[in-house]
Amino acid sequence: xxxxxxxxxxxxxxxxxxxxxxxxxxxxxxxxxxxxxxxxxxxxxxxxxxxxxxxxxxxxxxxxxxxxxxxxxxxxxxxxxxxxxxxxxxxxxxxxxxxxxxxxxxxxxxxxxxxxxxxxxxxxxxxxxxxxxxxxxxxxxxxxxxxxxxxxxxxxxxxxxxxxxxxxxxxxxxxxxxxxxxxxxxxxxxxxxxxxxxxxxxxxxxxxxxxxxxxxxxxxxxxxxxxxxxxxxxxxxxxxxxxxxxxxxxxxxxxxxxxxxxxxxxxxxxxxxxxxxxxxxxxxxxxxxxxxx
Amino acid sequence: xxxxxxxxxxxxxxxxxxxxxxxxxxxxxxxxxxxxxxxxxxxxxxxxxxxxxxxxxxxxxxxxxxxxxxxxxxxxxxxxxxxxxxxxxxxxxxxxxxxxxxxxxxxxxxxxxxxxxxxxxxxxxxxxxxxxxxxxxxxxxxxxxxxxxxxxxxxxxxxxxxxxxxxxxxxxxxxxxxxxxxxxxxxxxxxxxxxxxxxxxxxxxxxxxxxxxxxxxxxxxxxxxxxxxxxxxxxxxxxxxxxxxxxxxxxxxxxxxxxxxxxxxxxxx
Numbered sequence: 091x092x093x094x095x096x097x098x099x100x101x102x103x104x105x106x107x108x109x110x111x112x113x114x115x116x117x118x119x120x121x122x123x124x125x126x127x128x129x130x131x132x133x134x135x136x137x138x139x140x141x142x143x144x145x146x147x148x149x150x151x152x153x154x155x156x157x158x159x160x161x162x163x164x165x166x167x168x169x170x171x172x173x174x175x176x177x178x179x180x181x182x183x184x185x186x187x188x189x190x191x192x193x194x195x196x197x198x199x200x201x202x203x204x205x206x207x208x209x210x211x212x213x214x215x216x217x218x219x220x221x222x223x224x225x226x227x228x229x230x231x232x233x234x235x236x237x238x239x240x241x242x243x244x245x246x247x248x249x250x251x252x253x254x255x256x257x258x259x260x261x262x263x264x265x266x267x268x269x270x271x272x273x274x275x276x277x278x279x280x281x282x283x284x285x286x287x288x289x290x291x292x293x294x295x296x297x298x299x300x301x302x303x304x305x306x307x308x309x310x311x312x313x314x315x316x317x318x319x320x321x322x323x324x325x326x327x328x329x330x331x332x333x334x335x336x337x338x339x340x341x342x343x344x345x346x347x348x349x350x351x352x353x354x355x356x357x358x359x360x361x362x363x364x365x366x367x368x369x370x371x372x373x374x375x376x377x378x379x380x381x382x383x
Numbered sequence: 384x385x386x387x388x389x390x391x392x393x394x395x396x397x398x399x400x401x402x403x404x405x406x407x408x409x410x411x412x413x414x415x416x417x418x419x420x421x422x423x424x425x426x427x428x429x430x431x432x433x434x435x436x437x438x439x440x441x442x443x444x445x446x447x448x449x450x451x452x453x454x455x456x457x458x459x460x461x462x463x464x465x466x467x468x469x470x471x472x473x474x475x476x477x478x479x480x481x482x483x484x485x486x487x488x489x490x491x492x493x494x495x496x497x498x499x500x501x502x503x504x505x506x507x508x509x510x511x512x513x514x515x516x517x518x519x520x521x522x523x524x525x526x527x528x529x530x531x532x533x534x535x536x537x538x539x540x541x542x543x544x545x546x547x548x549x550x551x552x553x554x555x556x557x558x559x560x561x562x563x564x565x566x567x568x569x570x571x572x573x574x575x576x577x578x579x580x581x582x583x584x585x586x587x588x589x590x591x592x593x594x595x596x597x598x599x600x601x602x603x604x605x606x607x608x609x610x611x612x613x614x615x616x617x618x619x620x621x622x623x624x625x626x627x628x629x630x631x632x633x634x635x636x637x638x639x640x641x642x643x644x645x646x647x648x649x650x651x652x
Binding site: 099105113115120136184187195197199203204205213214224227259268313319338351355 | 387390391393394397398401402404405407408411419420422424463464465467468470471472475476477478479480483487490492493494495496497498499500501502503504505507508520521522523524526529554579582583585586589590600601602604605608616619620622623626627630631633634635638641642643
């Protein structure tokens with residue numbers, strides 16, 4: 091019996107070892123190192139020179155950059171998450187109609203999932219172009235003036251947010267559509283007999299039954315939004331005046347432009363806690379509104 | 384009838400609003416620079432000059448091959464490593480299986496970006512900058528894949544496993560001849576998902592590639608933008624169209640599997 095237990099343990103370890111090694115080297119170890127770096131002064135090759143306590147944290151928090159970066163991240167999240175979820179929900183409800191040729195529209199609605207960050211950002215960079223871009227062309231056609239979409243510190247964050255919503259809406263649509271298809275038709279049939287109208291069915295049946303999926307989708311969109319990097323790197327480079335310097339971009343700049351691994355790591359630790367908190371809050375407050383079948 | 388027409392109108396408008404950026408990229412790739420600067424969007428004739436130029440201006444073909452090598456390696460690695468780990472957790476009764484399951488799952492909470500600095504240092508010290516292993520090794524195992532496959536393996540009846548064991552079927556044979564074939568839809572979903580996310584990866588390849596030998600196509604696009612965007616937009620859009628074709632094709636083929644695979648993993652809990 092005992093020998094059997096050891097045998098099972100050994101065999102299980104063999105199966106799990108490759109995954110454990112990869113996750114160990116590239117996830118658990120760097121997690122610990124991030125915390126150590128955040129408390130140290132380092133060389134550009136990553137050697138720990140001296141232990142400085144919470145110095146890196148204080149320095150960053152007292153800088154004007156901190157407020158700006160937190161503000162940008164907060165506004166950016168607020169602009170992208172609700173918009174993406176509501177838009178994807180609208181598309182999913184529309185795409186769930188039983189019509190001829192609906193499969194074609196579903197493919198179109200999910201297409202942005204196949205668009206990479208770099209390609210998507212390149213396209214939007216062209217659309218936002220001050221003289222050649224279609225948006226300003228459109229505005230000028232109606233006699234309005236062009237907008238400096240990416241070069242004004244007021245508009246840039248909106249432009250990056252629009253791009254991000256567009257990029258994330260595809261996957262949210264697919265997941266929400268899957269959720270809608272799981273709702274049994276019987277529920278709708280019985281409500282039709284009761285004489286419920288379209289919107290009554292939408293708010294009394296569809297959305298409550300869909301709430302676990304909606305909840306899941308909001309969580310991944312929130313996390314996605316915090317992790318935005320590529321579109322910012324290509325569209326604005328964090329500017330103008332750091333108005334789009336959201337947290338992951340800020341980590342990138344500190345570490346790989348200024349070789350300040352310590353400050354970058356302290357921001358990485360804060361990113362980790364923000365995501366942990368966001369996930370926790372969503373579970374705590376989101377869960378209550380969720381209706382499980 | 385009226386309702387149907389209304390729905391079709393909504394569908395067409397929504398589809399246009401969502402896909403017009405892709406449409407514009409496609410149209411712009413056929414424009415010549417004169418048309419582009421006059422503000423014409425419908426090309427007078429379809430010329431493929433921009434595509435030829437795109438291949439000439441940066442090693443686009445090389446980048447495409449690099450992306451393909453990296454994405455295929457990561458996809459295969461993820462399928463093998465994640466299915467092995469998930470198999471052990473579901474089918475081998477060993478002490479600590481819950482501990483290991485939660486250890487894997489806990490990594491879902493760690494944003495990969497917050498570990499990027501030490502990972503870069505690891506690759507730097509291993510002398511692996513500008514190598515394929517730098518682009519692939521860190522992504523060979525994911526908690527998401529292990530979780531998704533575990534959820535699916537749980538649906539395989541225990542009786543099947545037990546009767547196979549009585550018939551003298553070894554664990555590894557059960558994994559190979561029963562567990563994997565029975566999970567084909569989930570494996571396809573995970574494979575397509577893994578391929579797409581690796582193909583689209585941006586931050587990591589930006590950090591670990593500094594020359595063109597192993598650089599992926601996404602960083603190639605960024606390179607092209609910084610070189611050409613001010614002068615030749617048709618060419619940039621041609622390059623964008625080229626890199627969109629493989630992922631869009633894969634998405635359209637695999638969409639049913641992704642949808643089924645992702646939602647079952649998300650909802651069964």
